[in-house]
Amino acid sequence: MQYLKKYFTEGLIQMAILLSLSGMRVDVGLETYLPPSWHEMILGPSSALTQTQFHNLRNRLEDGNGVHLKNVDLDRFFTTQRLLGWVHSLDRLQVPHAELETWLVHREQDPLPVGFPDQTSAIERASPGMERGQVAPSVESRPSLDTPQEEEEDDQEVPFHSHCVAEHIAYYHQYHQNRLPNLNCPAKTERIFKDCLEKTWTSLLSSHLLSPFSFPLCFQTSFSLQECLRLLEETFPFAEEQQSVAGENIIPTRDSSWDLELHWQDLLAIMEPQVPPDHTDLLAENPSRDFYLELNAEDNSNTLNINLLTEDLIDPMEGSPCPYPENLPSFDAILCLHDSTTSSFTPFPEQYVMNQDPLASPSDVFLFDEDAEEEDGLPSTINDLIENVTILDEIRSLNLSLEEGFSPEMVARLDEEDSDSGLSLDFSHSHASPCASEASSYSSSSSSCVSAEESPFSEDVDEDGVEPLVGQDLEMDVTIKQEEDEEEELGAVGGRYPEDFKQIFPCNYGDDTLFNGFPWLEHIGHDHTYNQRWSSSSSPSLGKMPTKPPKSFLRQDNAKPYHHSSSRHISDATMWSRDERRARALKVPFSNELIVNLPVEEFNDLLASVPLSEEQLSLVRDIRRRGKNKIAAQNCRKRKMDVLFGLSDDVSSLMRYRSRLLREKREALRNLQEMKRKLTMLYQDVFSRLRDEEGRPLNPMEYLLHFEANGSVTVASCKQGAALPLTKSSKKQRDKKK
């Protein structure tokens, strides 16, 4: 009794905690379908299941104190730590079967009436290892688990949705802990679904499918938890001997559940026409699914862990609103990776999983690659995992430090990794960096300053920030004949540039091809496309990696008035660059951007269109030259860094190749020694059987064996050189002796 109670409460609490820690929203949702008294009874006022969203405390330490300022952007870091913790706890976390299974719905006796043959059969295959006979509560808990998410994302399309309903139905027969990821069901279908569920629930109650030991009935009859547990213990002794009930089927006969069957059919009929056939085919043909189910049949808790582990890894990458059928094979593949070395089906290679590690610095990934190739170029799952565990341990050590309250060493270490490193990694979002606050005010410079909130590839900020920046300050009365209309739109000396104007100057300084061979370079924070106000906005392909802002942001962009329309009123002398000050002093009627970025012909036309003094012309040309050179220097430095990283990668590859060659050399030498040894033994064996004319054994030191091309073997004396042909009879004799 105490055993059951203990595991029931603690198991559910653990479930809730683990779900929350894995990033899921812990929302049992029983209140949707259960009376409040039931809900209160199940969860209790102090239960951990009372929708406590532990993940809201992700960025807080357990003592409630906020984490270090540097870590407010370490969301992924924390998530990774949790996931890593899951990995490490796979061997010890044991959520008792009994408590979990009581939330399941099992009607494996009645196959689903519609086209999920594989699922049904799979369920039946999966069932033997599971506790059977527990019914119903998950009928309510399952959809309610997904209800919040569904309500939040009701804008999905209906086909999706019915598909999700199908998923619900299909996986009622599986594991309630297999929380469906990204189920996005619109409210309408959800309502229909709920109605069906309510009917089903009513049918369950009326048809006594819910035996007295089932929890909902207990709650319905207002039994206390102790009473429910007692009944459970009396009627279902799985707690003492789980395996004793493996084959039992406590579900009543088909006839008694006929009413329920009708409801099921109603429910399935709703979604049947819209079930994507591909998914069922996929499920039916997916070889890993069987393995998955068998594995689940063997160890549900492990499945739960891995499922929780993989969910956060898969979903963001999938990006599809309801990718469950696709996710499932992926999930299976990961299961295969974790639980066996079978590599027959690996849609998600382990590297993919590991690369999700937001802490995986390029070096980490690199090490991983290196180790992957270390084993003769063959992907070795075990070795990869072992190597990953090493990385995981390192990260876990960080985790321990974090849990202990962020020691100063850790802070210093993070600071070093964050801001002092020359290579700003993508996860090092420094809180102190002005990116978030100043990104909107920067023009193109913000290309290398992406805050944690925005996408690394987003360019909205740039687009918004560029246009009003181009020299609105210079209020020069300039009339340009040929481009009068355009200049009006451009604002002449710094008006707005039309969009096609940007196309005129593609300014594709970012050489994307340089990244082709080094995808991890894209995460290197060195963005050498600084201060290209137009180019970065017009070339979104540039590496807009989250990194700390170049120092010139503060220095130069603060010194430039582009982001302040009223900057002319703010200490012009200090806010303007040297050329701009000169240009302003000489009343050059063009903005520096215009001077620098105009093509040669247009630039010449521009100069020809406006009468300028020699001094002004010289200054304009200098400005153009310096501006061009500045951009060239930036690109040059970028290329240099790319070459540097490429060389580093080459060095690493060559080192891997060298180590592999050395290993092969050792192996070859070992084989050679073995062959020599065998040859010596064979020689001795042959000579031990040979006799000379006088019947004396031949000395191997005095004779040699000669193998002729025709297959005959002769014995030659080392001294005399005379060959003693071995006759066929002698060979036959030797054969007989053998």
Add this chain to the structure above:
DNA sequence: ACACACTGTCATGCA
């Protein structure tokens, strides 16, 4: 004060 990183600028060479 010093080292270092970043950036702009100049000089030079090449196409």
Add this chain to the structure above:
DNA sequence: TTTGCATGACAGTGT
């Protein structure tokens, strides 16, 4: 010859 670009070298600036 002119122009644009690439790059080494140097200097200024900030951390």
